[in-house]
Amino acid sequence: MTTEVDQDSRDTKAVRRVDRVIIRFAGDSGDGMQLTGDRFTSETASLGNDLSTLPNFPAEIRAPAGTLPGVSSFQVHFADHDILTPGDAPNVLVAMNPAALKANLADVPRGGEIIVNTDEFTSRALAKVGYDGNPLEDGSLDGYSVHPVPLTALTVEALKGFDLTRKEAGRSKNMFALGLLSWMYHRPTEGTEAFLRAKFAKRPEIAEANLTAFRAGWNFGETTEDFAVSYEVAPASSAFPAGTYRNISGNLALAYGLVAASQRADLPLFLGSYPITPASDVLHELSKHKNFGVRTFQAEDEIAGIGAALGAAFGGSLGVTTTSGPGVALKSETIGLAVSLELPLLIIDIQRGGPSTGLPTKTEQADLLQAMYGRNGEAPVPIVAPATPGECFTAALDAARIALTYRTPVFLLSDGYLANGSEPWRVPEVDELPDLRVQFTTAPNHTLADGTEVFWPYKRDPHTLARPWAVPGTPGLEHRIGGIEKQDGTGNISYDPANHEHMVRIRQAKTDGVTVPDAVVDDPSSEARTLVLGWGSTYGPITAAVRRIRRAGGRIAQTHVRHLNPLPANLGDVLRSYDRVLCPEMNLGQLAILLRARYLVDVQSITQVTGLPFKAEQLASAFKEAAPDAR
Amino acid sequence: MPADATAQADAPAQGRTALALVPRTEARQTAKDFKSDQEVRWCPGCGDYAVLAAVQGFLPELGLARENITFVSGIGCSSRFPYYMNTYGMHSIHGRAPAIATGLATARRDLSVWVVTGDGDALSIGGNHLIHALRRNVNLKILLFNNRIYGLTKGQYSPTSEPGKITKSTPMGSLDTPFNPVSLALGAEASFVARTIDSDRKHLTSVLRAAAEHRGSALVEIYQNCNIFNDGAFEALKDKQQAQEAVIRLEHGEPIRFGLPAEDGLGGKGVVRDQATGELRVADVAEVGSDAVLTHDAHAATPVTAFALSRLADPHTLHRTPIGVLRSVERPAYEDLMAEQLERAVESRGKGDLGALLTGNDTWTVAG
Numbered sequence A: 001m002t003t004e005v006d007q008d009s010r011d012t013k014a015v016r017r018v019d020r021v022i023i024r025f026a027g028d029s030g031d032g033m034q035l036t037g038d039r040f041t042s043e044t045a046s047l048g049n050d051l052s053t054l055p056n057f058p059a060e061i062r063a064p065a066g067t068l069p070g071v072s073s074f075q076v077h078f079a080d081h082d083i084l085t086p087g088d089a090p091n092v093l094v095a096m097n098p099a100a101l102k103a104n105l106a107d108v109p110r111g112g113e114i115i116v117n118t119d120e121f122t123s124r125a126l127a128k129v130g131y132d133g134n135p136l137e138d139g140s141l142d143g144y145s146v147h148p149v150p151l152t153a154l155t156v157e158a159l160k161g162f163d164l165t166r167k168e169a170g171r172s173k174n175m176f177a178l179g180l181l182s183w184m185y186h187r188p189t190e191g192t193e194a195f196l197r198a199k200f201a202k203r204p205e206i207a208e209a210n211l212t213a214f215r216a217g218w219n220f221g222e223t224t225e226d227f228a229v230s231y232e233v234a235p236a237s238s239a240f241p242a243g244t245y246r247n248i249s250g251n252l253a254l255a256y257g258l259v260a261a262s263q264r265a266d267l268p269l270f271l272g273s274y275p276i277t278p279a280s281d282v283l284h285e286l287s288k289h290k291n292f293g294v295r296t297f298q299a300e301d302e303i304a305g306i307g308a309a310l311g312a313a314f315g316g317s318l319g320v321t322t323t324s325g326p327g328v329a330l331k332s333e334t335i336g337l338a339v340s341l342e343l344p345l346l347i348i349d350i351q352r353g354g355p356s357t358g359l360p361t362k363t364e365q366a367d368l369l370q371a372m373y374g375r376n377g378e379a380p381v382p383i384v385a386p387a388t389p390g391e392c393f394t395a396a397l398d399a400a401r402i403a404l405t406y407r408t409p410v411f412l413l414s415d416g417y418l419a420n421g422s423e424p425w426r427v428p429e430v431d432e433l434p435d436l437r438v439q440f441t442t443a444p445n446h447t448l449a450d451g452t453e454v455f456w457p458y459k460r461d462p463h464t465l466a467r468p469w470a471v472p473g474t475p476g477l478e479h480r481i482g483g484i485e486k487q488d489g490t491g492n493i494s495y496d497p498a499n500h501e502h503m504v505r506i507r508q509a510k511t512d513g514v515t516v517p518d519a520v521v522d523d524p525s526s527e528a529r530t531l532v533l534g535w536g537s538t539y540g541p542i543t544a545a546v547r548r549i550r551r552a553g554g555r556i557a558q559t560h561v562r563h564l565n566p567l568p569a570n571l572g573d574v575l576r577s578y579d580r581v582l583c584p585e586m587n588l589g590q591l592a593i594l595l596r597a598r599y600l601v602d603v604q605s606i607t608q609v610t611g612l613p614f615k616a617e618q619l620a621s622a623f624k625e626a627a628p629d630a631r
Numbered sequence B: 001m002p003a004d005a006t007a008q009a010d011a012p013a014q015g016r017t018a019l020a021l022v023p024r025t026e027a028r029q030t031a032k033d034f035k036s037d038q039e040v041r042w043c044p045g046c047g048d049y050a051v052l053a054a055v056q057g058f059l060p061e062l063g064l065a066r067e068n069i070t071f072v073s074g075i076g077c078s079s080r081f082p083y084y085m086n087t088y089g090m091h092s093i094h095g096r097a098p099a100i101a102t103g104l105a106t107a108r109r110d111l112s113v114w115v116v117t118g119d120g121d122a123l124s125i126g127g128n129h130l131i132h133a134l135r136r137n138v139n140l141k142i143l144l145f146n147n148r149i150y151g152l153t154k155g156q157y158s159p160t161s162e163p164g165k166i167t168k169s170t171p172m173g174s175l176d177t178p179f180n181p182v183s184l185a186l187g188a189e190a191s192f193v194a195r196t197i198d199s200d201r202k203h204l205t206s207v208l209r210a211a212a213e214h215r216g217s218a219l220v221e222i223y224q225n226c227n228i229f230n231d232g233a234f235e236a237l238k239d240k241q242q243a244q245e246a247v248i249r250l251e252h253g254e255p256i257r258f259g260l261p262a263e264d265g266l267g268g269k270g271v272v273r274d275q276a277t278g279e280l281r282v283a284d285v286a287e288v289g290s291d292a293v294l295t296h297d298a299h300a301a302t303p304v305t306a307f308a309l310s311r312l313a314d315p316h317t318l319h320r321t322p323i324g325v326l327r328s329v330e331r332p333a334y335e336d337l338m339a340e341q342l343e344r345a346v347e348s349r350g351k352g353d354l355g356a357l358l359t360g361n362d363t364w365t366v367a368g
Helices: A033-047 A098-107 A123-128 A152-157 A166-170 A173-184 A190-199 A204-223 A250-263 A282-288 A302-314 A327-343 A367-372 A389-407 A416-420 A497-512 A537-551 A570-578 A590-601 A616-626 B005-012 B048-061 B080-082 B097-107 B119-125 B126-137 B181-187 B201-213 B240-246 B304-310 B334-350 B354-361
Strands: A003-007 A016-018 A020-028 A049-056 A072-080 A094-096 A113-117 A145-149 A228-232 A243-249 A269-273 A295-298 A317-323 A346-351 A410-414 A422-426 A481-482 A531-537 A557-561 A564-566 A580-585 A604-607 B071-075 B089-090 B112-118 B138-145 B192-197 B218-223 B246-248 B259-262 B267-275 B279-286 B321-328 B361-367
Touching: A016 B192, A020 A098, A020 A173, A020 A295, A033 A173, A033 A190, A033 A243, A049 A243, A049 A389, A049 A416, A072 A098, A094 A098, A094 A173, A094 A389, A094 B246, A098 A113, A098 A123, A098 B279, A152 A166, A152 A173, A152 A204, A166 A295, A166 A327, A173 A190, A173 A204, A173 A228, A190 A204, A190 A346, A190 B005, A243 A250, A250 A282, A250 A317, A250 A389, A250 A410, A250 A416, A250 B119, A250 B354, A269 A302, A269 B089, A269 B097, A282 A295, A295 B097, A302 A327, A302 A346, A302 B071, A302 B097, A302 B126, A317 A327, A317 A389, A317 B218, A327 A346, A327 A481, A327 B126, A327 B361, A346 A416, A346 A557, A367 A410, A389 A410, A389 A557, A410 A416, A416 A537, A481 A557, A481 B080, A531 A537, A531 A570, A531 B334, A537 A557, A537 A580, A570 A580, A570 A590, A580 A590, A580 A616, A580 B005, A604 A616, A616 B354, B005 B126, B005 B361, B048 B138, B071 B097, B080 B089, B080 B112, B080 B138, B097 B112, B097 B138, B097 B279, B097 B334, B112 B119, B112 B354, B112 B361, B119 B138, B126 B138, B126 B181, B138 B201, B181 B192, B181 B304, B181 B321, B192 B201, B218 B361, B240 B246, B240 B259, B279 B304
Parallel strands: A016 A228, A020 A094, A094 A113, A113 A145, A269 A295, A269 A317, A317 A346, A346 A410, A481 B089, A531 A557, A531 A580, A580 A604, B071 B089, B071 B112, B112 B138, B138 B218, B192 B218, B246 B321
Antiparallel strands: A003 A016, A020 A072, A049 A072, A049 A422, A243 A422, A243 B361, B192 B321, B259 B267, B267 B279
16 A cells, blocks of 8 residues: 555645555444445445455344354455455454454454444453453554444434434444545545435435434544544546446346347347345346346246246247356256257356355355256356456356357356456447347258258258257247257257267367357566466456566466356467466366366366455465466 | 126136237148147057147147147156147256246247146156246146156156055055145146046047136146056046046036936036035935035136045045036236236336446546
C-alpha cells in the first residue's frame, strides 16, 4: 500500500491516498455481512475502482449465534489499478463479534486495522468461542491498530426516535458499520441510500431507520477522534479500456449470458433446474426475465431438471440445466442420452467442495473429470470454463455456440468463487455479441435409391458432423430418436457391430472437431523456460503470482485454458516448448492428469482443496520453489 | 333443452379446448398414416400390439396434423412404442419420460404430447416424475401399460405385482405391497384418471378419446397382458363368465352396477355408500334397492369417491375392478399458466431489451 498524506480542507482530519485496500467484513450469519459487503462493493464499483470480492459464508442458514461455525464474511479488494484477486490478507477487519475476530484474526497482518463491535464482547460471548480473557483488554491485539466501537449501542442510540425495540434497532448495526467504512474510504453513498429505499419500499420506517444508522456511522467516523485518518483510492481509469462498466458477479453474468445466447440464437430459453448451492442464483435470476420468453422450470429433482431441458431442446428451445457437482452426478444418465440424441443442451455446473454434500458454500474445481468422463460408455461432452466472474457471460455464449453448432450437450464449469465473487465488467454492445442463429431442417435431406425423398435424422453435416435439428411440428420430417444405438444416417435402431464402432468414433470425432481458440501464452520476456497453466477461477491468483515473480525479475510464462474439451489445438506444442509446466488447481490434479495422458508432458501439479481460492503469495512461493530458475 | 345437452353444458369445458392449440389437418387420415416403417418387435401375442393398433386406429379421428403429435417413452417393452408411430418420437431413459415430456409440452403448446410407459418405468424408477407431472397438470397423455411384471429384464416382480408373487428375483414370493396406479394418480392430484384393458378395443378407444380431449395431465392405466412372463394376469377381467362379476364399468352419470343382470336389465350388483362408515361397498341391488346405488360422477370436485372406487378391487383376484374414467375435472394446465406468466411479463414490462438488461442501473463510464 503506497500512501500520500493530505490534509482535508473541510476539517482537520488527514486524508491518505492509497493505491489499494482489502477490507473484510465479518460477523454472525444473521448480522448481514453479505449485504454490507455487497453494498460497499457497489459503492466502490460506482467510484470506478477495480475490485474483486470473496464472499465466504457457512452452509447453515443461521448457525447458532456467536459461534465460530456461524461466522460469515465478505472480503473486498479495491484499487486504483488493475487487480486480479480478492486479496490475500485484509488491511482492515470489521469484526462484529468475538467469533468473527477469532475466526479471521490469523489472516490480518500485524499492523492491520481492526474495527470491533465492543458491545458483543461480553464474557458469555467470549467464553462461547473459547476466549479465556477479553482480547480487547489483555494485550493480545497490541500489534494491530484496534478501533473499539460500541456499534450496537451507537446504532440503538441513533434510532431512539424510531418506534423500534432495542433488538430491532440493533439489527441496523451493519448499516452503521457500512456508513463508518464508507466514510473511511470516501465511498459515494447515493447508491446505498437508493438501495435501502427500494429494498424497504413497503416498510418506509425500516428504510428510514437503516438510512439513519448508515448516516450515523458516516458521521461517527467524521466526528470521533479515534478515526483520525480517512483514505482515498482513486478510480482505476487507466486500467480499463473505454466503455460503460458495471459490477457483476459470476452467477449474474452467467444468467445474462444465457439470456443473451437465447436472444442471439433467436431460440426461446428453457431452464430446467433444481435448487442447489451455489447454482440457485442463476435459477432465481432467469426466473425474473420472462419478458425475454425465458421459461424457468423448478423441477422435482435434478434428473427432471435436465430431462425437461432436453425435452424442450427436442422441441427447438435452447435447453439449459444449472446445478452443482452432486446434481451433475444425478444428471449423468440424461447427459449420456443427450450425447446419443445429439441435441443441443447446456449443463452448467457451479462447482463446490466435494465429495458428496461436501462444502456447499465453498469453492473447488474437482468436477473436471466428472464432466469429462462421468458417464457410462464413450460419451464425450465439450467443456467450457470461464476464468473470471465477468467471463461467465462470454462462456455462456460460447457454450451455446458449441451446443447449437455441433448439436451436443456442453458443460460449462464455473465454481463457487466465480459464482459469488464480483468484478467490474465492461457492458458489451448487443451488436458485438456473436450471431448464434441456427437453421432447423425443414425438408427431406436424403434421396433413396428409388428416388424417394426422405428425412434422415442422423445424416451429418460433413464439416461439423452435426446431425440435422428437425423439430416436432415440421411436416414430412416425422422421426424417432432414442438412447439405443442408432444406424448412422437413418437413425434406426442398430445393434450392428461395425455401426456401433462407427458411431462411437464419430461422436468422439465430432467433439474433437469443435473449433476452439488457440491457447495464448503470456511471456513478456520471451525467454521463460517455465510455463504456468491454469483453468477456471484460478486465473486471478495465478496471474497475480506470475506478476509478482516478474516484478522481482523472474521469467515465467502463463497460459490459461478456457476450453477443456477439446483442448486448444496448439496446446501440445505450447506445453512441449517449455522445460517445466506447472498446473495449479483446486483439486488433486485433474487437469494435470488429462494433460499428462494426452501430451506425455511431465506437468507438475500445485494443488489446494481448502474450499477457498489460492492466495497469490502462496502461489508465487510455490512457483519459485518448483521452478527456482524462473527468477 | 334435451337432457343430454344439459349434461354437456354442465360438463367441464375441457373437451372443447383440449387440442385447440394443435394445428389440424384437412387431409383424411387412416390408421396406416400412423404406422412407421419399422418392424414391430414385441413378442408374438403381446398385449402391446392391441394398444398400438387402438392408438393408430383412433388418432385419425382427432384430425390433428401428424407432425404435431409426439410420443415420448422411457425404458421397457412398452417404451418401444414411439418407434412404431409415424409421428415425432423419443425413446428416452428409464423412468424419465414424464420429465422430458414436461419440458417439451411446456415449451411447445402446439404439440399433442403422449407418454408411453410401463408399471416399472412409471411407478418404480420414474415414480417421482409421474406424480409431479400429474400434480402440475402438464398437458400430457400418459399411457401406463400395466402388465404387473418386468418383461424386458425377463420376469422380475414389479411395483404392481400381487403380494407374494413368485418370480426370478423372488423365489419365495415378493414381500412388497403393490401400488394401485389409479389410487396413486388420484392421490397425486391428477385431473384425469382412467383405466382400461388391452383386449377391449372399444373401451380402450373410448378412454383414449376422453384422455385426448382432456386439457391437462391424463393418466390412462391399461391392463396389458405379458404372455411370456405373466400370462393371464388379467384373465379374471377378460373371461366372459368371470368378467361380469369382476369388472365394474364406470360411465359418468350412470349408476355403478355390474354382475349378472337384475330385473331392470342392469347389473345385479351395485356400489353403495355405507351409511355408518362412509366407505363404499358392493351390495345386491335386489337387497338395497336401485336408488341406493351410487351414480358415477367423474367430475366430482373432490377425488374422494373416485379414490374409494379405486380401492374396491382385490389386488389378488382383481375382482371388482373399476374400469373407465374415474376422474375428469377441469384445472388449468401447467404450460398454459406458464404461457400466461410470460405474456403478463411482456405486458407489464415490455418485450425484453437485451441492451438495457446488460447495462442495468448502476454503471460508470471509462473515457477513452
